[in-house]
Amino acid sequence: MNIYIYDGTPDGFFTVCLRLMMEETEFDIQAAGREEAQEGLFDRREEINTDHEAAESMKKLLESSATREGLNMAAWALLSEIKGVEKDILDYIKLAVREGARVNSNLADDRVMRVYRAAKKTMGEAHRLKGFLRFAEVKPGKFYAKVEPEHNILALLARHFSLRLSSQDWIIHDAIRGISAFYSSGRIYYKKTADFEFGNKEGKTVDFELMWRTYFNVMAIRERKNTALQARLVPKKYRKNMAEFSAG
Amino acid sequence: MGEGAKYDVSCSSSGSFRKHTTGGTGNAAPSGVCHTFTADGRCISLLKILLTNACSLDCAYCINRRSNDIARASFSPEEAARLTIDFYRRNYIEGLFLSSAVLVSPDHTMELMVKTAELLRKTYFFNGYIHMKGIPGASPGLIDRAGRLVDRMSINMEMADETGLKLLAPDKRMDDIKSPMEQIKKSIELYGSERKILKSAPVFVPAGQSTQLIIGAVKETDKSIVTLTERLYSGMKLKRVYYSAYVHVNNDKRLSLAGPPRMLLENRLYQADWLMRFYGFSADEILDDADPYFDARLDPKSAWALRNLRYFPVEIKNAAYEELLRVPGIGVKSARRLIAARRVKLPAVDDLKKLGVVIKRAKYFLTVNGYHAAGINMREKNIRQGLLEKGPSGGGGQLELFAPPAAALPGFNGAGGVKGAGA
Numbered sequence: 031m032n033i034y035i036y037d038g039t040p041d042g043f044f045t046v047c048l049r050l051m052m053e054e055t056e057f058d059i060q061a062a063g064r065e066e067a068q069e070g071l072f073d074r075r076e077e078i079n080t081d082h083e084a085a086e087s088m089k090k091l092l093e094s095s096a097t098r099e100g101l102n103m104a105a106w107a108l109l110s111e112i113k114g115v116e117k118d119i120l121d122y123i124k125l126a127v128r129e130g131a132r133v134n135s136n137l138a139d140d141r142v143m144r145v146y147r148a149a150k151k152t153m154g155e156a157h158r159l160k161g162f163l164r165f166a167e168v169k170p171g172k173f174y175a176k177v178e179p180e181h182n183i184l185a186l187l188a189r190h191f192s193l194r195l196s197s198q199d200w201i202i203h204d205a206i207r208g209i210s211a212f213y214s215s216g217r218i219y220y221k222k223t224a225d226f227e228f229g230n231k232e233g234k235t236v237d238f239e240l241m242w243r244t245y246f247n248v249m250a251i252r253e254r255k256n257t258a259l260q261a262r263l264v265p266k267k268y269r270k271n272m273a274e275f276s277a278g
Numbered sequence: 279m280g281e282g283a284k285y286d287v288s289c290s291s292s293g294s295f296r297k298h299t300t301g302g303t304g305n306a307a308p309s310g311v312c313h314t315f316t317a318d319g320r321c322i323s324l325l326k327i328l329l330t331n332a333c334s335l336d337c338a339y340c341i342n343r344r345s346n347d348i349a350r351a352s353f354s355p356e357e358a359a360r361l362t363i364d365f366y367r368r369n370y371i372e373g374l375f376l377s378s379a380v381l382v383s384p385d386h387t388m389e390l391m392v393k394t395a396e397l398l399r400k401t402y403f404f405n406g407y408i409h410m411k412g413i414p415g416a417s418p419g420l421i422d423r424a425g426r427l428v429d430r431m432s433i434n435m436e437m438a439d440e441t442g443l444k445l446l447a448p449d450k451r452m453d454d455i456k457s458p459m460e461q462i463k464k465s466i467e468l469y470g471s472e473r474k475i476l477k478s479a480p481v482f483v484p485a486g487q488s489t490q491l492i493i494g495a496v497k498e499t500d501k502s503i504v505t506l507t508e509r510l511y512s513g514m515k516l517k518r519v520y521y522s523a524y525v526h527v528n529n530d531k532r533l534s535l536a537g538p539p540r541m542l543l544e545n546r547l548y549q550a551d552w553l554m555r556f557y558g559f560s561a562d563e564i565l566d567d568a569d570p571y572f573d574a575r576l577d578p579k580s581a582w583a584l585r586n587l588r589y590f591p592v593e594i595k596n597a598a599y600e601e602l603l604r605v606p607g608i609g610v611k612s613a614r615r616l617i618a619a620r621r622v623k624l625p626a627v628d629d630l631k632k633l634g635v636v637i638k639r640a641k642y643f644l645t646v647n648g649y650h651a652a653g654i655n656m657r658e659k660n661i662r663q664g665l666l667e668k669g670p671s672g673g674g675g676q677l678e679l680f681a682p683p684a685a686a687l688p689g690f691n692g693a694g695g696v697k698g699a700g701a
Contacts, residue, residue: 132621132622135615135618135619135621135622136618136619136622136623137615137618137619137632137633138619138622138623138625138629138632138633139622143632157311160311161311161312161313161314161323161369161372162313162314163369164368164369164370165367165368165369166368167367167368173367173368175369191369193305194305195367195369198367238364238365238368238370241361242365242368242370245325246314246316246322249316249320249322249326250316250317250318251316251318251320251525252318253525253526253538253539254318254319254320254523254525254539254541255317255318256317256318256319257317257319258319259315259318259319260315260316260317260318260319262319263312263315263319263321264314264315272314273368273370274314
């Protein structure tokens with residue numbers, strides 16, 4: 031089986047897609063750095079160089095057949111980084127090119143549903159973390175937040191907070207992927223980063239984390255306690271980066 | 279100060295779109311964001327505080343009433359505004375929910391609250407969400423100033439009628455609650471029509487008006503609450519009505535009848551509320567006068583369907599959107615998806631699940647291309663058995679108005695966990 035390796039970027043992926051639109055034999059697509067270790071005896075690996083022009087024309091073709099909605103869905107599904115999603119997206123693209131815009135409403139078709147589900151996972155986690163992300167003021171006027179998302183949503187978060195908290199400098203650090211979004215005076219840039227070390231964070235005269243924790247605990251109504259519901263709404267995996275759940 | 283405010287249920291931060299301004303802080307997202315959830319599973323979206331808990335009223339159900347011996351404290355408008363900004367900059371919250379006990383007089387209190395909002399908007403250039411309680415009895419001028427600053431206003435009804443209010447909140451008058459509600463409704467309409475002509479006209483309470491009812495504290499039928507809700511939505515044009523199962527905080531003879539918080543009733547009311555807002559049901563369809571209480575083991579939509587089997591089964595091949603909406607197990611989203619999907623290809627029963635239909639309930643009420651999805655006799659008895667929720671053993675009974683002491687009904691409160699809007 032042929033395994034095509036792309037560089038992990040959307041453009042890299044769409045380059046591969048354009049090349050494989052007509053491919054009939056069995057193949058797999060994997061992102062560099064996330065490849066599967068196991069390799070069959072007869073597997074042949076090929077690294078595909080990203081070609082921005084090819085990617086652009088692939089995207090145009092998808093958008094013209096499945097509208098903006100279809101293109102967004104494919105892009106969000108790719109960000110989910112779910113194992114095997116690349117092939118699912120390609121199957122969807124092929125179907126979309128054949129059927130046109132009505133493909134998006136055909137959720138009963140597995141090829142559409144799989145991509146739709148993956149896209150929803152990405153968007154769902156991004157929406158949750160827009161709420162659950164916590165900044166700490168590590169230096170006067172400089173804020174830092176650490177996130178450990180399952181899906182690759184850093185850019186979605188950065189866009190959201192660039193519109194919301196534009197009068198302060200901040201860093202959002204994706205500790206799973208070792209990459210950070212830096213924001214300062216209207217511009218976002220991304221950099222590979224290891225773990226950050228700050229001295230005593232929030233060591234100010236006013237301890238806002240403590241105030242927040244206190245407020246959070248007071249807000250619960252004892253008579254209505256329902257920790258199962260709470261666990262469903264704030265999954266445990268997010269809690270270690272949320273001030274109100276740390277022992278402090 | 280959150281202690282006194284926590285019994286307010288609204289957590290909504292949605293419905294408003296306020297753009298970021300240069301040099302300012304924040305924006306308001308139309309979809310709303312939950313920032314965390316408390317141990318009782320409620321969303322915290324807004325910093326919900328009382329400006330003061332020093333109250334001059336004496337309402338039986340309220341922890342801050344005059345006759346309670348508790349520590350009294352107040353925020354200055356400056357302190358409340360600063361705290362909001364500092365929490366917002368750390369992404370703890372989506373905005374501020376400002377309420378207050380009545381300090382000195384309604385106008386004095388309202389003035390302090392308006393000042394807080396003014397500081398936030400004009401000094402700190404805060405563009406996040408603000409929800410402000412209207413204090414019953416405050417002057418129209420202050421209500422108007424507040425309305426131009428905030429995203430949502432709400433005035434709590436508390437009780438479904440004047441009698442309940444007189445009994446439990448002797449200092450409040452239904453008129454003082456209704457007239458500012460009326461004023462806000464009119465202003466929203468007026469400013470709205472001005473904006474159609476003049477884009478720069480000020481906005482007034484862009485996220486609309488809401489209210490809250492305390493349930494299970496006095497004798498009332500479930501039907502009367504549902505009917506009142508319907509009137510508030512159609513007549514008062516409210517955006518939301520919230521229900522709060524009464525929680526015992528004071529020892530008061532007037533409340534001696536109330537048992538533990540009636541979570542299941544609260545759940546049923548929200549289900550009914552959804553049916554009226556999104557599914558085109560009327561109050562009379564949900565409950566009738568002959569039987570004005572909810573069924574403990576059937577959601578209101580299933581209960582309606584069982585009473586009206588003559589409308590079923592519905593054929594998914596060609597049923598209208600409104601007909602599909604009335605099928606238990608089909609919601610707004612799945613009905614839309616179903617209609618989109620059947621244009622391409624008629625879905626089979628297995629496909630319906632993928633479209634979000636809850637087959638467990640819907641199968642009794644659907645035919646797919648002429649074939650009945652559940653394959654059983656369309657008899658009420660047969661269907662009812664399949665639809666019943668897990669509840670207290672031995673009872674397909676009604677929601678008793680005043681439940682016997684908790685010990686007699688083990689697990690009854692647990693049933694409050696039934697989720698969903700009866701889709």
